[in-house]
Amino acid sequence: MTPAELAERVRSRCPDTIVARGDVSTIVDRDDLLETLAWLRDDDGLSLGFCCSVTATDWPGSDPRLWVAYELRSIEHRHRLRVKVGLAEGDAHVPSVSSLYPTANWHERETHDFYGIVFDDHPNPRPLMLPDGWEGFPLLKTEELGGVNTRYKGAFIPPVDTRTATT
Amino acid sequence: MADAPTASASGRQTGIDAVPGEAYVDERTGELRQETMIINMGPQHPSTHGVLRLLLELDGETVIGCTPIIGYLHTGIEKNTEYRTWMQGVTYVTRADYLAPFFNELGYCLAVERLLGIEAPPRAQVIRVLMNELNRISSHLVWLATGGMELGAVSVMLYGFRERELLLDIFEEATGLRMNHAYIRIGGVIMDLPDEGVPHIERFLEQMPARIDDYERLLDENPIWLERNVGVGTLSADDALALGVTGPMLRAAGVATDVRKDEPYCGYETYDFEVPVGTGADAYTRYRLRIEEMRESMKIVRQCLDRLEPGPVMVQDPKVAWPAKLSVGPDGIGNDPAYIRHIMEESMEALIHHFKMVTEGVEVPAGEVYQAVESPRGELGFYVVSDGGHRPYRVKIRDPSFVNLQAVPAMVEGSLVADTIATIASLDPVMGGVDR
Numbered sequence: 001m002t003p004a005e006l007a008e009r010v011r012s013r014c015p016d017t018i019v020a021r022g023d024v025s026t027i028v029d030r031d032d033l034l035e036t037l038a039w040l041r042d043d044d045g046l047s048l049g050f051c052c053s054v055t056a057t058d059w060p061g062s063d064p065r066l067w068v069a070y071e072l073r074s075i076e077h078r079h080r081l082r083v084k085v086g087l088a089e090g091d092a093h094v095p096s097v098s099s100l101y102p103t104a105n106w107h108e109r110e111t112h113d114f115y116g117i118v119f120d121d122h123p124n125p126r127p128l129m130l131p132d133g134w135e136g137f138p139l140l141k142t143e144e145l146g147g148v149n150t151r152y153k154g155a156f157i158p159p160v161d162t163r164t165a166t167t
Numbered sequence: 168m169a170d171a172p173t174a175s176a177s178g179r180q181t182g183i184d185a186v187p188g189e190a191y192v193d194e195r196t197g198e199l200r201q202e203t204m205i206i207n208m209g210p211q212h213p214s215t216h217g218v219l220r221l222l223l224e225l226d227g228e229t230v231i232g233c234t235p236i237i238g239y240l241h242t243g244i245e246k247n248t249e250y251r252t253w254m255q256g257v258t259y260v261t262r263a264d265y266l267a268p269f270f271n272e273l274g275y276c277l278a279v280e281r282l283l284g285i286e287a288p289p290r291a292q293v294i295r296v297l298m299n300e301l302n303r304i305s306s307h308l309v310w311l312a313t314g315g316m317e318l319g320a321v322s323v324m325l326y327g328f329r330e331r332e333l334l335l336d337i338f339e340e341a342t343g344l345r346m347n348h349a350y351i352r353i354g355g356v357i358m359d360l361p362d363e364g365v366p367h368i369e370r371f372l373e374q375m376p377a378r379i380d381d382y383e384r385l386l387d388e389n390p391i392w393l394e395r396n397v398g399v400g401t402l403s404a405d406d407a408l409a410l411g412v413t414g415p416m417l418r419a420a421g422v423a424t425d426v427r428k429d430e431p432y433c434g435y436e437t438y439d440f441e442v443p444v445g446t447g448a449d450a451y452t453r454y455r456l457r458i459e460e461m462r463e464s465m466k467i468v469r470q471c472l473d474r475l476e477p478g479p480v481m482v483q484d485p486k487v488a489w490p491a492k493l494s495v496g497p498d499g500i501g502n503d504p505a506y507i508r509h510i511m512e513e514s515m516e517a518l519i520h521h522f523k524m525v526t527e528g529v530e531v532p533a534g535e536v537y538q539a540v541e542s543p544r545g546e547l548g549f550y551v552v553s554d555g556g557h558r559p560y561r562v563k564i565r566d567p568s569f570v571n572l573q574a575v576p577a578m579v580e581g582s583l584v585a586d587t588i589a590t591i592a593s594l595d596p597v598m599g600g601v602d603r
Contacts, residue, residue: 020534020535021281021282021284021534021536022281022536023535023536023537025535049408050408050411051411052411052537052539052546052548052565053537053548053550053563053565055550055561055563057552057560057561058561069535069550071537071548071550071565075408075422075424075429078429078430080430080537082535082537101409101411102409102410102411103409103410103411103570103573105573106569106570106573107570127238128237128238129237129238129241129602130238130241131238138243138246139245139246145243145246145247145249145250
């Protein structure tokens with residue numbers, strides 16, 4: 001299915017669907033996420049049964065601040081779709097899709113580690129990438145780049161961007 | 168599509184969500200088993216391909232629970248790219264899956280090129296395919312070497328690393344580095360192949376088929392190799408798809424999918440090659456597929472050499488192309504003296520341009536793309552977001568090792584401890600890519 005045909009078909013249920021640079025992406029409401037994904041997965045013409053990745057982006061100062069992006073792929077029909085959900089600041093939770101796509105389990109744990117987004121009803125909501133007891137969510141734009149105020153054997157390591165000037 | 172195993176008939180959690188330490192009912196005998204033991208495999212065990220830690224729950228020799236623990240090698244590559252220019256991003260992503268650096272570079276550059284709306288010149292496309300396929304062979308050789316060593320086939324380890332050295336020499340000659348090359352850049356490749364590059368690749372193509380035959384003679388019917396691999400670490404196609412597993416792991420379960428065929432990039436649709444598919448879904452089938460993939464990669468490399476036409480290797484747009492020219496001097500690869508003379512003594516404009524391109528770099532229009540390439544381990548995806556500035560807003564690396572590793576519990580639970588090693592070896596995880 002070409003991107004335009006795919007977008008047309010997805011638009012029958014999700015009006016907010018666009019084609020940009022060859023990628024088809026659609027924005028769905030948080031409350032419709034599970035039903036929409038189930039439809040995308042099980043519809044014979046779409047068959048988006050393969051979840052490649054789940055991640056997020058952070059846009060401080062805008063509303064919604066956080067966007068969760070699900071990359072879906074159809075192995076049978078050789079097309080891809082990105083599903084995005086916007087989350088307002090202070091209300092960063094979204095239903096876990098690991099019941100539909102078991103592979104989302106680790107992706108969602110990683111996204112929680114890095115962005116603090118809570119995935120409701122996640123079967124195993126433990127830290128994955130970060131050490132136990134880590135404070136903060138490192139990939140938020142409000143967090144500084146690594147090496148943050150590291151104290152090691154009496155030496156103090158300031159954040160990298162205060163050590164060297166970059167663009 | 169079947170859901171992945173999450174709870175067994177006894178109600179005990181198994182698979183990816185197992186909680187170690189619970190008593191459980193043996194399904195065959197119906198008796199309550201409580202004397203299980205929890206052991207740590209890793210994070211320093213040499214058989215874990217880096218710093219992978221497995222929390223195994225054992226009942227005697229049988230694994231009844233497995234929890235992979237990762238993150239020991241997390242280096243913040245994704246965060247770092249947000250603080251550097253688009254061009255510098257290549258240097259970071261190449262370090263993710265360190266056995267397949269060209270694939271990381273290619274995926275990232277293709278994504279950025281799609282945001283910019285440009286395409287690399289034909290010669291650069293051919294060189295990219297050439298380097299990628301040589302890299303696929305070198306990555307599979309490391310898999311063969313380490314996997315063989317884990318199962319006690321030490322001679323295979325020596326042979327695998329010996330042949331990989333031939334490839335690393337080719338890479339070093341072309342890029343200046345044995346690993347983490349930063350050779351593929353936005354808009355093309357950083358420099359053309361050296362004069363001796365093609366003859367050396369030709370020589371490699373002559374030597375290698377006999378070496379691969381040797382591996383097969385050593386392993387194909389080796390009773391120990393068969394005993395350790397046949398029927399070990401099975402993962403059905405349905406489970407693999409549900410768990411997001413890609414690459415040789417998925418193809419060994421009979422699913423013929425390869426990004427190079429499904430969504431061709433860099434002109435892969437014009438090359439003549441097969442994607443080997445198996446049906447055994449076990450460690451032995453994966454071994455067979457990877458050996459076959461090495462042969463197919465050599466076929467592609469042969470076609471690349473035949474197609475190499477003279478021409479530019481970087482787009483001609485001065486607003487995109489990296490300004491510096493490199494050349495090989497007596498002390499190795501460095502800036503071309505003629506170019507240095509040009510910007511330092513002849514042209515103020517060239518100096519300003521050079522300065523702007525190096526410090527600020529290319530400006531990428533706002534937008535987002537997801538670009539997948541077929542790495543030796545499966546689908547390597549780059550989700551790249553730009554806000555219209557000089558630095559990436561977000562770079563997400565969908566590394567196949569990370570996703571494939573999630574399938575380990577489903578593969579090892581119910582098998583023997585020793586088979587865990589063979590299973591992990593057949594999965595070929597690279598922790599640099601898993602933890603990023």
